[in-house]
Amino acid sequence: MNTKAPDYRLIGKPTRRIDGREVVTGRATYTQDIKLKDMLIGKILRSPHAAAEVVSIDLAPALALPGVFAALKLAEGKVRYAGQQVAAVAAVDERTAEKALSRIKVEYKTLPYVVDWEKARDASAPQVRDGKGNVEKFNEYSRGDVEKGFAEADVVVERTYRTAFEIHNPAETHGSVAYWEGDHLVVYDSTQNIHGVRDGLARTLKVPAANVTVIKKYMGGGFGSKLGLNEHTVAAANLARETRRPVKILLSRRDNAVCVGYRPSSLQTYKVGAKKDGSLTAFSLVNYASGGVGAGDEVSEPVVDIYKCPNCKVEEFTVFTNTGASRATRAPGHTQGALGLEGVMDELAAALEMDPLELRKKNYSTRNLGDTGLPYSTKGLDMCYELGAKAIGWERRNRKPGEGSGPVRRGIGVATSIWFGAGVPGTLADIVLYPDMSVEVVCGTQDLGTGTRTHMAVVAAETLGLEPKDITVKLGNSDYPWAPLSGGSLTTPSVAPAVRDAALKAVDRLKAVAAARLKVAADDVAMGDRKFFAKSAPEKTVVFADVYRDLRRETPFHGERTGYPGDAYAFNTFGAHFAEVDVNVETGRIRVLKHVAAHDSGQIINKLTAESQVVGAVTQGLSAGLFEERVMDDTTGNPVNPNLCDYKIATSLDIPEITPIFVDIVDTRLNNLGTKGLGEPPRIPSSAAIANAVYNAIGVHVREIPMTPQRVLAALKRKEAGS
Amino acid sequence: MREFKIAQPRTADELAALLAETKEPVAMMAGGTDLIDELKSGVATAGLVADLQAVAGLAGIVPEKEGLRIGAMTKVVDLDEDAAVARNYPSLRQAARSLATPQLRNVGTVGGNLCQRPRCWYYRDPQVVCRKKGGFNCYAFQGRNKYHAIFGGSGCFIVYPSDLAPALISLGAKATIGSVKGDKVVPLEQFYALPEIDGRRENILDKGQFLKSVWVPAPKAGQKAVYVKLKERGTWDFALVSAAVTGVVQGGVFAEISVVMGGVAPIPWRLRKAEDVLRGKPVSEALVRQAVDEALKDASPLRENGYKADLAFAALKEAVLAAAA
Structure with missing residues (x-):
């Protein structure tokens, strides 16, 4: 398979967002901006108690x-x-609605509860679910014989890593505006999943899916918290039905901390065995995760998949608490797993007195399931390691963790990611050509702010020989052709190939129409410089405008993202991050100085928005690595920091130089553009690379994020105590 | 947000009269950056909001013969940009610049900063009625307390969040308090009150009184002043621990020294025991260690805030060494 990137005119090059001007000038309409005639404001009363009988x-x-x-x-x-x-x-x-809420009389009989997830593991803790314990095994995996593997090892390292509850906190909080036109429900919703919300509303309200339209034009972020149908959306639809008026419900920042999910916590204990030369003999992982009344995340995929290791055993348990349910958060499970797995790899490297990057290369796999499963169709992780190491200056790291001196120590760390991102076969997109030469590309996907609108225009323009500004993009409406939810890094590898397919069909038709004008065979027609010409007689040309006019009416072309040989090959995305930090060992304060993010996500569609995606994800990983943590209080049963003051997110002063690198491997087995997803991969190893850089700087792994001054100082004390 | 009336007095006398006359609970609004939030969340309620924006003569930085007068309504950004402040009181400028964000400094005032309410997350939770809000318990005492007080907590373990207060107190500032009875001047150090005096407020302002200005004495010959703020992130963060040091250094020795810390106690915390150790001896890291250890004898850390003892050393070391340099 040729994996070299074709020489496109637009694809893979930087293109400015076609809606950038609208967004930065405040003219883009978000769900929060929707104002309809006679619209009412809805508000929701929420339980202040963590457990109660109403x-x-x-x-x-x-x-x-x-x-x-x-x-x-x-x-x-x-x-x-x-x-x-x-x-x-x-x-x-709003004021009347708030006043009304305060007048509702609710009689609660409070019940015992537990919100501290470590206390919830005690057998004596209050039961979150009736008649069931709070701890439940939810995943196990095994291959080979780990005991045998550990017996064969020269070095065995066992370590425990923790990750905190991380709230999505999109800039735009959740919100819905619902109204009925007869028996047809229309909902403006801040969602990552217009079709899913449509289907969910249809089921919940018992109306035909055909009678529900969900619209989302612009969105201020979701990060996984807006993947499904929300309770407040159902409430808005019901209130609208009852009042026969549009009803708008916006959630508050506090609501974002209590009822629309977060990344589950994790407590991961890894045991790893290796030969003196670094080859891994066995891995085991026991993970406890908490997702409140919902489930925790499985964090084991990185350890199961990424390194060549014949023996591997995993057990994962979820711990229930009286806290709102977790939701998928940008690369669920993998982000937590990378912190633990990549942490223990570095601690193993130190025990082996080996370069951490060499240890990773030593155990490089070319098949999934630790080199025991399907071959990867393409895997550019080796190039990510090579280019990333060069960009950060890997040779400048401390040979031995913590070998520097003085109050401020420098360090460099690496971490690896594996993720999905193959996209969803069956995704549909239409191209409509108009006789006046306008072109419409229509897809029922949604732009989360990642630049989907622009990439649709780029693919259509590339294929049709036009410019992105010539294309009218329509998305964000569930009446449009089906596309999957925007999660799991699915959108680009689903939508772009469908648009490409429709555009290729459109080009075929245009060539046939041009051929009639040129009086040559259709297969003799070529396209260039906004003209069609005969390959056999290049002086015979017809300009685009004439060919489009000859279509006589608007003409739709249906594109579809087709299947891929998933039973023969594994299709994944890969990445390697390199971070450089300094750590003040007296104040415990970490500064990230530089962050290099190298990624294999196949063919990049728009380099500009792809780089933005990487910068955003690294920023988010830095933020989670150093600052972000929802703090629950067992006395009140509530979070103590449900706001943006005490729930700390990185500020511009905390963000270093970030260097995105794409290795440009095109997987033509996967789809017609060889493109893979990028939404989540750069989030996965970002906190982990920083944690490993801190380890390299101070000679002790903090083993817990966020790495606050409190925890860094505690880790240094642990080092002094020699444990 | 509950409904309230708003008054916009034009002069300090009008304000004093208004405060004296009104029977309703009054909230004074300076920049409003925090009060509006408190009113919206329901943490604060007020029958009457006295907007100080239009009160004549409350804003401005005025050089006086013996020092500098800073009006309560002076914006923090003006303090940061003032040439006399930069020249004579570098610690005050460092404190002003370390505070909040440019947006907040453009709106927030010196008086508002000196009179701000605590950031304790239990106090800020509208669902919680803690000791500070007239309830019985301090939820932080046995709850989540990584940001809380290691000194001076008694029934309430807030930390005083102001950056300006430690710097001003270490510089020997005095506060002028206005009321219908006329002006009263107190050392700024005595403007603040521990929870054991009144758990519901952080200063000595009685009903009818308001902070009019602060006055900072002219610097002594050879005076050095440094403010060090340790925080979790690069900006928009209250101090985990901050240290303001003002001293007169002669031959590597502090002839005079004043040390005030923020983020460690319910009021800006004067470390007199540390001052006693630091005064008159050659400055060294070991001396700072000894000074902090002496001061920490008064500390009683809670379950999650013991690390503040380490930060107290780090902050004081940086401030003392910089002042002595």
Whole structure:
């Protein structure tokens, strides 16, 4: 297979966002901006208690308030976390709605609860679910014989790593505006999944899916927290049905911390065995994860897949607490797993007195499941290592972790990622050509802010011999051709090939029409410089405008993303991050000085937005690595930092020079563009590379993120104590 | 947000009269960067908000013969950009510049900063009625307390969040308090009050009183002043621990020294025991260690904030060595 990137005119080059001007001038319409005639404001009353029996809900005092149009009971029986919805109102404005909420009388009988997930593991802790324990095994895996593997090892290292609860905190909080036109429901929703929300609403409200339209034009971020149908969207639709008016419900920043998910915590214990030369003999992982009333994340995929190792055993347990359910958070599981796996690889490298990068190369796999499964169709991780190491100046690292001196220590670290990103076969996109030479590309996908609009224009323009500005892009409406949810790094590898397919069909038709004009055979027609010409007689040309006019009416072309040989090959994305930090060993403060992110995500469609994606993900990983943590309090049953002041996110002063590198390997087995996903991969090894750089700087692995001054100082004390 | 009335007095006398007369609970609004948030979340309620924006004569930095007067309504950005401040009180400038973000400094005021309410996350939770809000318990005492006090907590373990206060106190500033009874001047150090005096407020302002200005004495010959702020992230962060040091150095020895820390106690915390150790001896890292150890004898860390003892040393070391350099 030829994996060299073709020499495209636009694809793979930087293209400015076609909607950039609209966004930065504030003219782009987000769900929060939607204002409809006679629109009411909905608000939701939430339980302040982490566990309670709802004895009664009296809506009458709220309904008696002038300006209140409807109120709903949303809870029955038990509430199991603080922030769970109890009732909702719709009123003429926000203040009236708030006042109405304060008048709803709810009688609670409070029940024992546990929100501290480590305490929840005690047998004596209150049960989160009726009649079931709080700890449940939810994943196990085994290959080979780990005991034999450890017996064969020259060195065995066992370490435990922890990751915190990380809240998505998109700039735009969740929100929905719902209205009914007869029996047809229209919902503007801040969602990563317009078709999924449509189907969910249809099921929940018992209306035909054909009678539901979900619209999302612009979005201020989701990161996984907006992947499914939300309770507040159902409430908005029900309130709209009852009041016969549009109803808008926006969630608050506090709501973002209590009821729309977060990345689950993890407590990962790895044991790894290796020969003196670094070859791995066995890996075991025991993980505890907590997702509140929902499930934790499986963090084991990196350890199962990435390094050549014949023996591997995994057990994962989820720990239930009286906290809102977790949700997928940018590369769920892998991000936590990378911190642990890549941490223990570095600690193993130190025990072997080996270069951490050499240890990784020594155990390089070309098949999945640790070199025991399917061959990777393409794997550019070796190039990521090579280019990334060169860009960071890997040779400048401390040969022995912590060998520097003085109060400020420097260090360099590496971490690896594997992720999916093959895209979804069956994704549809239409190209419509108009006789006036306008071109429309239509797909029921959504642009999360990643630049989907622009990449659709780039692919269509590349194929049709036009410029991105010539293309009218339509997306974000569930009435448009089907595309998958925007999660799992699916969007580009699903949508771009479908657009390409439709555009190639359009070009075929245009060539046939041109051939009639040129009076040559269709296969003799070529395209260039906004003209068609006969290859046999290049002086015979016809300009685009004439050919489009000859179409006589608007003409749609249906494109589809086709299948790939997933039973013969493994299709994955890869990446390697290199971070340089300095650490003040007196204040415990870490500064990231430089971050290099090298990625194999196949053919890059738009280099500019791809680089933005990497910069954003590295920033998010830095933020989670150093600052972000939802802190729960067992006394109140609530988070103590449900805001953007105490839940700390990296500021511009914390963000270093970030260098994205793409290795440009085109996997033509996968789809017609050889493109793979990029949304999540750069998030995966970013915190881990920084953690390993800190280890290289101070000679002790902090083993827990966020690496706050408190934890860095504690790690240094652990080092002094020699443990 | 509950409804409230708003008053916009034009003069300090009008303000004093308003505060004296009104029977409703009053909240004074300077820049409003924090008060608005408190009112919206319901943490603070007020029958009347007295907007100080239009009160004549409360803003401005005025050189006086014996020092510098800084009006309560002076914007933090103006303090940061003032030439006399930069020349004579470098620690005050460092404190102003380390505070919040440019946007907040453009709106926030000196008086607002000196009178701000605590950042304790229990206090800030509208669902929690803690000791500071008239309840019985300090939730931080046995709860989540990594940001809380290691000194001076008693029934309430907030830390005082101001950056300006430690710098000003170490510089020997005095506060002028206005009321219908006329002006009263107190050392800024005595402007703050521990929770054991009144758990519901952080300063000595009684009903009817307001902070009018602060006055900083002219620097002594050879005076050095440094402010060091340790925080978790690069900007927009309150101090984990901060240290303000003002001293007169003669031949590598502090002839006079004043040390005030932020982020460690419910009020800006004067470390007199540390001053006693540091005064009159050749400055060294070991001396700072000894000074901090002496001061830490008064500390009682909670479950999650013991690391602040390490940060106290790091902050004081940096400040003392910089001042002595």
